[in-house]
Amino acid sequence: MSHRSGIYLSERGNRYSNNLQLIRTVAALMVIWSHSYSIALGRDDLDPLRILTHSQVSLGDVAVSFFFLCAGFLIAGSVEKRGTAGAFYSARFKRFFPPLLFVNLFCIIVGAVISTVPVAEYIRSGRTWIYMFNGSFALIHELPGVFAGNIYGTTVNGALWTLPIELLCYVFCFLTYICGFLTKKRYPILIPVIAVGEFMIWRAGTSIPLLIAVIRPTVLFCIGMGLWIYKEYVPLRLELFLLSIVLMIILFWLGLGQIAMCTMYPYAMIYLCYGIGQTGERIGGSGRYSYALYLWGWPVQQLLTWLNGGQMNQYINALLSAMIAFGLAVCTYYLVEKPVSSISKVKANG
Numbered sequence: 001m002s003h004r005s006g007i008y009l010s011e012r013g014n015r016y017s018n019n020l021q022l023i024r025t026v027a028a029l030m031v032i033w034s035h036s037y038s039i040a041l042g043r044d045d046l047d048p049l050r051i052l053t054h055s056q057v058s059l060g061d062v063a064v065s066f067f068f069l070c071a072g073f074l075i076a077g078s079v080e081k082r083g084t085a086g087a088f089y090s091a092r093f094k095r096f097f098p099p100l101l102f103v104n105l106f107c108i109i110v111g112a113v114i115s116t117v118p119v120a121e122y123i124r125s126g127r128t129w130i131y132m133f134n135g136s137f138a139l140i141h142e143l144p145g146v147f148a149g150n151i152y153g154t155t156v157n158g159a160l161w162t163l164p165i166e167l168l169c170y171v172f173c174f175l176t177y178i179c180g181f182l183t184k185k186r187y188p189i190l191i192p193v194i195a196v197g198e199f200m201i202w203r204a205g206t207s208i209p210l211l212i213a214v215i216r217p218t219v220l221f222c223i224g225m226g227l228w229i230y231k232e233y234v235p236l237r238l239e240l241f242l243l244s245i246v247l248m249i250i251l252f253w254l255g256l257g258q259i260a261m262c263t264m265y266p267y268a269m270i271y272l273c274y275g276i277g278q279t280g281e282r283i284g285g286s287g288r289y290s291y292a293l294y295l296w297g298w299p300v301q302q303l304l305t306w307l308n309g310g311q312m313n314q315y316i317n318a319l320l321s322a323m324i325a326f327g328l329a330v331c332t333y334y335l336v337e338k339p340v341s342s343i344s345k346v347k348a349n350g
């Protein structure tokens with residue numbers, strides 16, 4: 001590569017990025033801010049980015065897009081590193097499920113206290129205990145009698161809709177690897193397959209509108225995989241970053257926001273993660289709490305709204321929820337995620 005000038009993603013993409021971790025935390029907070037309009041006021045049209053872009057994207061959309069983009073990039077690297085199904089899925093399971101089950105159990109316990117349904121009936125209900133599987137390969141939005149008076153409704157943790165999609169993306173990435181398509185020469189063969197799959201999702205979305213929300217995250221996951229595969233051909237240059245921002249603004253102005261998010265947005269975010277100086281470990285280290293922060297945000301927001309009679313000021317909701325959810329995320333990391341990781345390392349070394 002000596003004939004090329006400048007810095008390429010391959011030179012930095014293998015390293016731990018404090019910037020990426022920090023942006024994850026910011027993205028999780030953006031999700032809380034975005035949801036505050038719906039949960040506290042019942043008005044998702046007041047999201048500032050939704051207003052600015054004429055309903056093309058919200059703050060939450062931008063945040064979730066980043067989660068899937070960086071997931072595609074990092075998971076492609078992880079599957080190459082681990083190689084076997086056992087090692088790959090074991091690592092994903094330990095990272096994904098313990099915090100999720102912990103948050104779901106907490107919601108069940110709190111639900112028993114605040115439910116309008118008698119405790120005995122609440123405990124006997126099958127819907128109560130099936131909620132433990134919420135966000136894995138199923139979405140169970142409600143607990144009996146919980147948040148019935150809230151303006152948004154009874155959804156206990158609506159943010160978990162992205163998790164089954166992310167799990168399926170993990171499976172797709174590993175299948176891509178074992179079938180030999182996670183390479184520079186063969187990955188382009190998958191592009192028509194991905195395009196047909198996204199088209200089928202879009203067609204199905206005419207009868208199941210929720211499926212439309214799946215398209216952009218899955219496309220960005222695949223783009224993230226592509227950035228990993230072709231990282232030695234991706235220059236990290238300030239002028240390209242600025243150009244991507246300008247073109248993104250133009251595309252949004254033209255009403256082509258979805259195209260902007262799948263073309264210009266990925267480069268802009270990858271540049272921020274790897275193309276500029278890294279933030280310090282003290283700040284970047286907050287990224288270790290970002291997943292749990294995402295899990296805690298919605299139920300905390302719903303609980304605060306319930307405590308305020310079912311409706312409240314969205315800014316107070318967002319601020320208090322962010323602080324409480326962050327505190328709970330830190331506790332989750334030290335009580336659940338870190339111990340699980342430590343046990344895994346001991347077993348692996350043993």
